[in-house]
Amino acid sequence: GAVVSQHPSRVICKSGTSVKIECRSLDFQATTMFWYRQFPKQSLMLMATSNEGSKATYEQGVEKDKFLINHASLTLSTLTVTSAHPEDSSFYICSARDFQGGTEAFFGQGTRLTVV
């Protein structure tokens, strides 16, 4: 079945630095990808919708200047956490649907970000 590859799976960074997370659809094309954030013992909350070739759409309360999203091709979306702070530590997951009639969302394995 379709696979979404997310990298890295774990990252530890210092406060003030930036971290880039990649989300790739391996055997299908996705004009839209979604980025979710998951706090411990909580559900997935949509952060933003990544649109190939155009600006991302951010959910209310999500700082677009802190969470930069780039969807430069039909198989790759990146999320960059800029000037990271400890409160940005979380589990980030991307998902994508095959734009050629895909009905289910495929999820990456997630990225555990720890900011120290």
Added chain:
Amino acid sequence: AQSVTQPDIHITVSEGASLELRCNYSYGATPYLFWYVQSPGQGLQLLLKYFSGDTLVQGIKGFEAEFKRSQSSFNLRKPSVHWSDAAEYFCAVGARNYGQNFVFGPGTRLSVLP
């Protein structure tokens, strides 16, 4: 607005016992319905999905779910739980429009006693 509720935050069952995890949704039209499982620190794995047709759907690992339109429910069941089923389970509603995201329930944590 779309929403998904999972009334049970945490369920504990004995290995070999049956299991039912509840899911109710609110949606303006007939949605796609999904159950995902997540092990600690891992991504999400699709257990099963409902699009249309037969309201009882079979999934992987011996799970099944039944869509009941009149109750806006999509409960997950398994006749005999295995210790490896201990995980977090999420019910999700997906729009039929490609560009719309999925909405997840709060999750139910399943513990399995030996």
